[in-house]
Amino acid sequence: METIVLLGAPGAGKGTAAARLVSRLGVRHVSSGDLLRGAVKQGTAAGIEADGYMKRGELVPDALIGRIIADLLAAGGPDARYLLDGFPRTVPQAEMLQQVVAAQGGHIRGAVVLDVAEEVLVDRLAGRRVCSKCSAGYHIRTLPPKIADTCDACGAKLVQRSDDNAETVRNRLAVFRRNTEPLIAWYAARKQLARVDGVGGADAVAERVIQALGA
Ligand code: AP5
Numbered sequence: 001m002e003t004i005v006l007l008g009a010p011g012a013g014k015g016t017a018a019a020r021l022v023s024r025l026g027v028r029h030v031s032s033g034d035l036l037r038g039a040v041k042q043g044t045a046a047g048i049e050a051d052g053y054m055k056r057g058e059l060v061p062d063a064l065i066g067r068i069i070a071d072l073l074a075a076g077g078p079d080a081r082y083l084l085d086g087f088p089r090t091v092p093q094a095e096m097l098q099q100v101v102a103a104q105g106g107h108i109r110g111a112v113v114l115d116v117a118e119e120v121l122v123d124r125l126a127g128r129r130v131c132s133k134c135s136a137g138y139h140i141r142t143l144p145p146k147i148a149d150t151c152d153a154c155g156a157k158l159v160q161r162s163d164d165n166a167e168t169v170r171n172r173l174a175v176f177r178r179n180t181e182p183l184i185a186w187y188a189a190r191k192q193l194a195r196v197d198g199v200g201g202a203d204a205v206a207e208r209v210i211q212a213l214g215a
Contacts (some may be wrong), residue, residue, distance in 0.1 A: 001073065001106025002027075003082045003097070004213065007089075007184055008114035010172040011121040011128070013205055014085045014199050015137050020206035021083055024133065025215055030072060031165070032086035034135055039068070056115055057163055057171035059089065059179060066096045073100050089180045111187040112209050114198030118173065119140040126171050143202060 004027060005136065006014045018029045036054060039047030046068060059065075069087050076082070085189045088094040101108055116124075127140040129149070133156035138145050144153060149158045187193040194212035198205055 001076065001078055001080050001082070001101055001104040002109050003073075003101055003106065004053045004109050005094075005097075005111035005187070006083060006085045006114070006209070007111055007180065007187075008171065009121050009176045009180075011114065011117075011124040012114040012116045013124070013202065015108055015112060016028065016143070016202050017198075017206045017209055018083055019136070020203060021209060024206070024210060025081075025083065025213075027081045027083040028076070029085060030069070030087070032069065032084075032089075034067065035068055035072070036060060037135075054163060057168040057175060059175060062090055062092045062096070066093060069098045070096070074104065077103050078106065080124060089176075089183060091183050093184050094183055108192060109191050111184075112194045112196055112212050113184050113211075114188075114196055114205065116198040120199060121173065122169060125164045126166075127184055128161065128164055130161055132157050132159045136174060163174070174196050 004025070006018060008014050015031060016032065021027065022029050024182050036047070040054065041047070046064060048090045049064055053060045065087060073080070073082065088097050096133070124139060124142075127142070129138045129140060130136070131151035131154060134151060136151055136152045136153045137143070138158060145158060150156075151158060163169075184193065196205065196208045196212050
């Protein structure tokens with residue numbers, strides 16, 4: 001098993017880059033946020049537990065998301081290749097990931113962080129729209145759909161994510177600084193980290209990630 005870890009603040013463009021990297025890198029995109037939103041929508045026990053944390057812009061407990069990711073990775077088998085978006089985002093989650101990968105005889109190819117200034121993050125999240133059916137992401141100004149409010153991929157209605165309101169965004173950014181910046185330092189100390197400028201066209205950013213991974 002091989003895993004690549006994509007790191008970055010809320011709105012850094014992890015999901016947007018991942019959508020472009022899947023076919024280029026031959027990996028499966030695993031978004032912890034999408035998995036949790038799916039669980040909330042389905043009303044599973046994990047979703048019911050996660051819902052309040054997500055609405056407030058706080059991290060769900062490490063054990064909750066760790067279990068979901070560990071089950072998913074274990075089910076993929078030893079030849080699977082993953083691009084993890086949104087997991088890990090704390091040091092204990094990264095330690096959990098190391099154990100799961102090691103148990104499968106796999107390795108972590110590297111962690112890439114998308115660097116984006118805070119004022120750009122706030123603008124991106126305010127203008128983000130997502131497909132209500134397939135979760136494809138857009139931005140009202142920088143990445144608009146071909147037909148207003150309609151997903152290019154599946155034709156369903158675009159909506160604003162409930163955690164993209166100004167107050168929750170402020171909290172998500174604070175949580176990133178508190179919990180995930182130490183994780184970035186943790187990967188850097190292990191010489192597993194590459195930093196990529198996350199500002200510029202979405203295709204250009206994806207290309208920088210590929211280069212940073214030496215792919
Ligand atoms: P999650 O869904 O992971 O949200 P996030 O990390 O806050 O990241 P986002 O999805 O908001 O941003 P993104 O970096 O993917 O940006 P995007 O590509 O969409 O997590 C949500 C919640 O779930 C958390 O708050 C937490 O509660 C919980 N959770 C998830 N994982 C967890 C974990 N491991 N542990 C604990 N709790 C967890 O881009 C944003 C916008 O910018 C879009 O509009 C896009 O079109 C635009 N854009 C992107 N790239 C560009 C570009 N290059 N140029 C111009 N515009 C761009």
